[in-house]
Amino acid sequence: MIPIDRYGNIETAWCPGCGNHAILGAVKKALSRLELAPHQVLLCSGIGQAAKAPHYLRCNCFNGLHGRGLPPAQGAALANPGLAVIAESGDGCSYGEGGNHFLAAMRRNVGMTLLVHDNQIYGLTKGQASPTTAQGQVTKFQPGGAPSLAFPPLAVAVTLDVPFVARGFSGDPEHLAGLIEQAVRHPGFALVDILQPCVSFNKVNTFAWYKSRCYKLGPEHDPTDRRAALDKALEFGERIPLGVVYRGERAPYRPDPRVRRPLATSRPDLVKLAKILEEYA
Amino acid sequence: MSASSVTVLVGGEAGQGLVTVGDFLAKALVRAGYEILVVQDYLSRIRGGHNTYCVRVSPDPVHAPPENVDLLVALDQASLALHGPLLSPGGLALAGEKTDLGGLPGLNVPYSRLCPRPVHENMAALGVLAGLLCLERSWLEGLITERFAAKGGDEAALNLKVFSDALDWTRESGASFACLPPPMRREKRLFLNGNEAIALGAMAAGVNFCSFYPMTPATSVAAALVAPGGRMGVLTEQAEDEIAAVNMALGASAAGARVLVPTSGGGFALMVEGVSLAGMIETPLTVVLAQRPGPATGLPTRTEQGDLNLVVHAGHGDFPRAVYAPGTPEQCFDLTFRAVNQAEKWQSPAFVLTDQYLADSYRAVAPFDLEALPPLDLPGLETPDPHGYERYALTENGVSPRLIPGFGEHLVVLDSDEHTPDGHITEDLGVRVRMVDKRLRKGRGLEADAVAPSLAGDAAPEVLLACWGSSLGACLEAAQTLRERGTSAAVLHFSQVWPLVPESFLPVLEGAGRAVMVEGNPSGQLAKLIRQETGFAFHGLVTRYDGLPFTAGYILARLGSPQGTSTVAGEEVSA
Ligand SMILES: Cc1ncc(C[n+]2csc(CCOP(=O)(O)OP(=O)(O)O)c2C)c(N)n1
Ligand code: SF4
Numbered sequence: 128m129i130p131i132d133r134y135g136n137i138e139t140a141w142c143p144g145c146g147n148h149a150i151l152g153a154v155k156k157a158l159s160r161l162e163l164a165p166h167q168v169l170l171c172s173g174i175g176q177a178a179k180a181p182h183y184l185r186c187n188c189f190n191g192l193h194g195r196g197l198p199p200a201q202g203a204a205l206a207n208p209g210l211a212v213i214a215e216s217g218d219g220c221s222y223g224e225g226g227n228h229f230l231a232a233m234r235r236n237v238g239m240t241l242l243v244h245d246n247q248i249y250g251l252t253k254g255q256a257s258p259t260t261a262q263g264q265v266t267k268f269q270p271g272g273a274p275s276l277a278f279p280p281l282a283v284a285v286t287l288d289v290p291f292v293a294r295g296f297s298g299d300p301e302h303l304a305g306l307i308e309q310a311v312r313h314p315g316f317a318l319v320d321i322l323q324p325c326v327s328f329n330k331v332n333t334f335a336w337y338k339s340r341c342y343k344l345g346p347e348h349d350p351t352d353r354r355a356a357l358d359k360a361l362e363f364g365e366r367i368p369l370g371v372v373y374r375g376e377r378a379p380y381r382p383d384p385r386v387r388r389p390l391a392t393s394r395p396d397l398v399k400l401a402k403i404l405e406e407y408a
Numbered sequence: 409m410s411a412s413s414v415t416v417l418v419g420g421e422a423g424q425g426l427v428t429v430g431d432f433l434a435k436a437l438v439r440a441g442y443e444i445l446v447v448q449d450y451l452s453r454i455r456g457g458h459n460t461y462c463v464r465v466s467p468d469p470v471h472a473p474p475e476n477v478d479l480l481v482a483l484d485q486a487s488l489a490l491h492g493p494l495l496s497p498g499g500l501a502l503a504g505e506k507t508d509l510g511g512l513p514g515l516n517v518p519y520s521r522l523c524p525r526p527v528h529e530n531m532a533a534l535g536v537l538a539g540l541l542c543l544e545r546s547w548l549e550g551l552i553t554e555r556f557a558a559k560g561g562d563e564a565a566l567n568l569k570v571f572s573d574a575l576d577w578t579r580e581s582g583a584s585f586a587c588l589p590p591p592m593r594r595e596k597r598l599f600l601n602g603n604e605a606i607a608l609g610a611m612a613a614g615v616n617f618c619s620f621y622p623m624t625p626a627t628s629v630a631a632a633l634v635a636p637g638g639r640m641g642v643l644t645e646q647a648e649d650e651i652a653a654v655n656m657a658l659g660a661s662a663a664g665a666r667v668l669v670p671t672s673g674g675g676f677a678l679m680v681e682g683v684s685l686a687g688m689i690e691t692p693l694t695v696v697l698a699q700r701p702g703p704a705t706g707l708p709t710r711t712e713q714g715d716l717n718l719v720v721h722a723g724h725g726d727f728p729r730a731v732y733a734p735g736t737p738e739q740c741f742d743l744t745f746r747a748v749n750q751a752e753k754w755q756s757p758a759f760v761l762t763d764q765y766l767a768d769s770y771r772a773v774a775p776f777d778l779e780a781l782p783p784l785d786l787p788g789l790e791t792p793d794p795h796g797y798e799r800y801a802l803t804e805n806g807v808s809p810r811l812i813p814g815f816g817e818h819l820v821v822l823d824s825d826e827h828t829p830d831g832h833i834t835e836d837l838g839v840r841v842r843m844v845d846k847r848l849r850k851g852r853g854l855e856a857d858a859v860a861p862s863l864a865g866d867a868a869p870e871v872l873l874a875c876w877g878s879s880l881g882a883c884l885e886a887a888q889t890l891r892e893r894g895t896s897a898a899v900l901h902f903s904q905v906w907p908l909v910p911e912s913f914l915p916v917l918e919g920a921g922r923a924v925m926v927e928g929n930p931s932g933q934l935a936k937l938i939r940q941e942t943g944f945a946f947h948g949l950v951t952r953y954d955g956l957p958f959t960a961g962y963i964l965a966r967l968g969s970p971q972g973t974s975t976v977a978g979e980e981v982s983a
Binding site: 210400 | 597600608612616617643645781812816
């Protein structure tokens, strides 16, 4: 195990009581157990409160644009499969602005992990409805209630046969750390949707709200049974399951075997290129 | 017809195999030692419609699209009506046996007799062309065998027979047309178009990652990378959209790949936030923008030089960049190589502006000298002091030491927010100013490295034609004609359009009797940019924005008008 303090001890700009703090702790714990030294990890994020997480962790970081955590993460993972690539962002960033990238990443299945801090609200821009806000939930910006149906990330992921689909809760960081650890170990694309109370803007989905509803999936749930997994993925309301919802066996993305990676060490073979030029003659 | 160059135009519906005829002919001519220039005109549809493939051939260099047609291969009736008026004196139209030539001089080729199936008509047309131009049978036979052998079966034999029968028929028919003067070249040349040259330049520059989203006319850059790219170790990925393509490339670049992103105007518009990100995180990115007429979806398969403003100004905030505008396939290769290296050297985005005309225009190109290429600018992989490493260390020239994550204990922290030298978010406004200044300092280096505009023709001429990108050839030919008419003329070609270094061109502009900008857009985007940067106002502007490339005749016709300007689109039917 790598000592936790190797990942830094950095002051954050998050509100006291925010679920983000516990998620950060769980990520550090998972990395330490995975024996991933800071320089072996690349954390990619978009924009938002959650997206600042990589700044509060000592490791390589690509903090890009709103909604765009996934494309650079996949680009980096493709360029260097030796890096442990983790994308981490909010629900607005990952499922809203970045929705198309989320869909494509699930289909592409590049080996990497996506951690979504799902507080069912926009934090950084102060309280607008996010894609996971319940339909009809009143916010300052949606006084008549959020008009659209809430996006079900886990159900979509199971439907798309994402090989590792899990839900965590910032209120149980030890359990969450275990999920993150398994997600990073799993080949292919892994999703962990993490319920995270936003104490400043979400007055509905509070810590107590989550706490009274969340329960852990036990051995009676077979995560390799896709139909059962879909049922669990759709369960969100009075009861919310935590744990590994689905574990599939879809083969991860394999680029052309002639591409030797890491790309940083590849140099153009001018002899080969000369042959290619000949084909234009 | 002109003695020095012959123009063959093949017209027909998409799907009739006109590109096959044109391709075979053009490639055979290049192998034989001729100079060629191909202009392709096609509609945004896969079958039907009216398309053309036009080959201008000469023993001497040819620079620009032709004005007239000497041999018109009409695979459909529409071709006769559309291009018949362009037939030069002595020219011939070739059509099927039942087709009414409508008074045009020409031949009715008995396709039904020569071809077992209608799909072979294009091979018959090729045979007739070979006969009329007195091409050596072997030039084409070799090529036909090569191409069809891959298809297996008796395809090759069948096509060879049709070709050969058609050639014999032509000779026996006694049809006469001027034979091509013998070729002058002996050394081997390549048959390639602008986009292929870009892909080759990228591979030479070590590009090993290409993320793209298809959009004409940029797609063929990706296509030319995909096919041979695998052998060169290039990872190509079709992204879900342009936003993903550029961001994916930046992630790969940050992880040490050398990246290229091909797109067209509308796709590039979507990439703009990512371009700003490249500027902010100082991560190398090379974008090839193949222009087509806009705005929005515009004319998807036609040409224009309308995206200079977009590229020069793309992004919010200020950051340095380099923008190249090749005028020939050779420059496509050289400038793409240069763009990738400059993006790496200055850790600033670089752009290559091509367009549909250049993208699809095949030429005879001397094989690129791979051994003479300058060394690649490559990032470091490790540092002796991992703990002291700062990705955005403040430096004299603005360039900070770039390292790659995962190759040592150092940490690389990149951030789209304003950041401290170690890469972390800051709202310290003093740091903000120092970081902006640092990034802008790289602009001085980019200026020092900028490619100066090239001057061809008389120094201090009466007429100076300024241009950028693919209009080079038409301007060279127009200037040549002016000189033949007794007017001293020159061409000033900008193959790099940003940054502009006034000392490298202002004296030339000021020394000309009349400086006219020739641009494929309605507003004179480069002329305005030059005026903004230097105060120099061009004496005239020749524009074209009807979707077709410039020809010398088009430019000359408009030089006469008082402002040197005429922008009546569509009034000229061009090949
Ligand atoms: C292109 C773009 N649009 C909008 C924004 C403004 N913006 C910043 S964060 C954010 C929402 C973040 O919400 P979420 O992803 O749920 O993260 P949280 O702050 O709740 O952790 C928005 C809309 C932006 N930075 N960029
Ligand atoms: S606004 Fe909400 S999500 Fe953001 S730090 Fe505060 S509590 Fe956390």
